[in-house]
């Protein structure tokens with residue numbers, strides 16, 4: 001009979017850790033995540049410090065490998081997952097990102113794979129956020145759901161159908177931010193008029209607030225605030241400021257309309273919302289829900305849950321990127 005030690009040597013070991021990387025304009029966050037979704041180590045650096053993408057990828061590789069060496073070693077890492085704006089899962093490239101310092105097409109997956117010697121999967125930020133919600137968050141166990149991320153300038157989304165993410169013919173599915181909610185409305189960065197994100201992003205909310213102050217004869221506490229943002233407008237709401245409440249009401253009205261159109265087309269079990277703007281709580285969510293119920297197709301009205309993400313803002317996308325890493329075929333250059 002074999003001794004226990006010999007038996008263990010006669011089976012293969014699996015690698016129980018991956019690296020998740022979240023690339024944004026302001027910072028790049030990277031983490032080692034284990035098989036249970038626990039973050040073992042996490043750190044970040046400024047993306048804008050690297051206008052040259054080759055310098056960026058070299059520095060990122062160096063920082064990740066240093067973290068790995070300090071926390072168990074290279075041989076424990078199975079693969080790497082990356083979240084980035086305007087990235088295509090099909091090609092592994094970042095393509096013409098408006099929100100990153102590098103122009104044109106960046107073959108990020110290939111560049112990282114060459115330098116790290118590990119399998120690398122790349123996907124766009126909206127897709128990775130949805131994967132995080134499915135694996136560790138509010139969409140756990142769901143097969144049909146939408147995740148909408150509301151950021152400073154835009155609204156990204158990804159939806160799952162029958163347990164699979166819907167990528168679309170060319171990988172650009174889910175651009176709900178660029179659906180029209182006001183014919184001839186505000187100018188959008190995409191070139192069209194009246195896109196949802198021109199009203200419901202953080203910038204859209206601030207613009208609505210400023211328009212209200214300008215047009216209304218009603219006095220408002222908001223006119224005393226130097227830099228209007230979500231928090232300061234919400235604070236004015238708490239003090240009963242009518243124009244601040246109206247700014248969130250109009251934002252919620254547009255968001256509810258956009259989400260109702262979305263839900264009427266794909267009939268999700270739930271819509272999960274992420275982003276700082278949700279900190280405004282009832283000031284945004286109540287008018288949004290009312291608008292949603294008014295506009296959505298009646299047969300799905302009471303059956304669509306609207307949820308706010310339960311994952312931490314700083315952890316969601318590295319967790320999603322780590323989940324992406326588990327999906328890629330294992331490969332290691334330096335075993």
Ligand SMILES: [Zn+2]
Pocket residue numbers: 177178179188189190191192195
């Ligand atoms: Zn647009």
